[in-house]
Amino acid sequence: MKITAVRQAPLPITSPGANAVVDFAGLTTTAVAIDAETERGPLTGYGFASIGRWSVGGILDDRLIPRMMDAAPGAHLDADGRLDPVACWRLVMRNEKPGGHGDRAAAMGALDMALWDLLGKAEARPIYRILADRYRDGEADPDVAVYAAGGYYAAGDPIETLRAELSDYIDAGYRAVKIKIGGAELAHDLARIEAAIDTVGGADRVSVDANGRFDLRRALDYAEALAPYGLRWYEEPGDPLDFRLHATVAEAYPGPLATGENLFSSQDARNLLRYGGLRPDRDVLQFDCALSYGLPDYLETLAELDRHGWSARSIHPHGGHQMSLHLAAGLGLGGNESYPGVFQPLGGFADGVEIRDGRIRMGDTPGVGLEDKGRLIDWLRATFG
Missing domain, CATH: 3.30.390.10 (Enolase-like, N-terminal domain)
Structure with missing residues (x-):
């Protein structure tokens, strides 16, 4: 070559x-x-x-x-x-x-x-099979758990618009969803959360994401308000590099926390595991290979997890894209984010793929499989020839 x-x-x-x-x-x-x-x-x-x-x-x-x-x-x-x-x-x-x-x-x-x-x-060959052969003795997951990320704030932020969006995800085969918090007053965010729980059928199917917005006081206020719901997870309450904040919230919040999508190296991942107070028995890590130097450094991050007593199943990569999906199947991660309705042409997976009971079955398209996303491959070919 x-x-x-x-x-x-x-x-x-x-x-x-x-x-x-x-x-x-x-x-x-x-x-x-x-x-x-x-x-x-x-x-x-x-x-x-x-x-x-x-x-x-x-x-x-x-x-x-x-x-x-x-x-x-x-x-x-x-x-x-x-x-x-x-x-x-x-x-x-x-x-x-x-x-x-x-x-x-x-x-x-x-x-x-x-x-x-x-x-x-x-x-x-598809990437997930190459990864499984190289790094997992040939064992690849045939399907991957996926959740639908959305629930962004819209103009006026009507609750019925959120309900309709989440209903579409459930109708498409997803069983878990994620919505945004922190961009409104606590009372309004709680109303959004309750609408989401009612729409998808259970608090254990709803995650919330503050995108690092809160200082410690507000992160703890939200933790106290969120705890009774029993949510799937509470994501990025504070700045991603404020490990002391995450450790303090972990002491106060009994439910799962999630973070890591805005850490871009195995060194930052190591510091999160050392000082972030996260709990391997329940918390979720969201490192995104495409934002963190690619696969060689991602493998170092997985080695850090093992040294700190974490399972690779604790990782649900950020990004909602094909490369993260291949990593999840090939390296045995816990699942994958999906953007079925937003961030096009990258969001979501192959055109026409079927989500069954919150899982997606892996295909056999060689490479990452971007050719299976019509709008994306059309743009790539038009741009690069």
């Missing part, structure tokens, strides 16, 4: 409204295309930097892509002449100073996804 070109472009994403912190109008992410000559002929691997972070093309164009293209012949390959995404990761990340995790992590995540997509196409 010979890599012939690596390109990037900003990918526009439709806005779902607002959470407690961010209005998503005009949101973009970064898409990457890697062209290669292979034994199967010309192939292109596609990747993107997940959802919720702005495009990071400058880092790719200025540093990461030139290192990829300037590498010595064969540096991208393993001993058998096959593409080696881990070797590519090492050569692209050379001369990067430790720390500084943020947009660089998203840029590397997009490039890494495209490399794995290219490898899967070259081997004519």
Whole structure:
């Protein structure tokens, strides 16, 4: 295999409204295309930097892509002449100073996804099966639990609009949902929660997400108000790097907490596990491979979980996209987020896929499977040729 070109472009994403912190109008992410000559002929691997972070093309164009293209012949390959995404990761990340995790992590995540997509196409195998063979003795989950994330604040925020949205998710086969909190007064948020519980049929099917909005006092006020409901989880009550806040909330809140989607490295994950006060028997971690340097560093995060007594089943990756779904099935994670109605063209999974009792069955499309999302692959081909 010979890599012939690596390109990037900003990918526009439709806005779902607002959470407690961010209005998503005009949101973009970064898409990457890697062209290669292979034994199967010309192939292109596609990747993107997940959802919720702005495009990071400058880092790719200025540093990461030139290192990829300037590498010595064969540096991208393993001993058998096959593409080696881990070797590519090492050569692209050379001369990067430790720390500084943020947009660089998203840029590397997009490039890494495209490399794995290219490898899967070259081997004519879906990524989850490659991951299971490499890292789980061939054991892949045939299906994955998924929940529908939505419930964003809309203009006027009528409760009936929220009910209708959640009803659509249940009708589509989802059994668990997530809605936003923290962008309104507590009383209004509680009314939204009660409507969600009534609509989906139980508090254990409803998670709430504050998107890091609260200081400690307000996080604890919400914890006290939420505790009697018995919700599925209470997500990101405070700033994702305020581990002391999370530890204090964990002491006060008996139900499950969730966090991690805005931590972009195995080092930050280690500090969360050390100092965040989270409880392996109930809490949920949401690390997103496409926002955190890609698969090589994600494997380091999984190793940290094991060292701290956590199961990989505790991870339900953020992002609601195909790469996270492959990781969940191939590495034995607990489930996956889904954006069935928002953040298009990335949100949701393959066109026409059936959700049965809150689970999605894995397919056999080679690579990440972005070709199974019509609007997305049309944009990628129109943009990259």
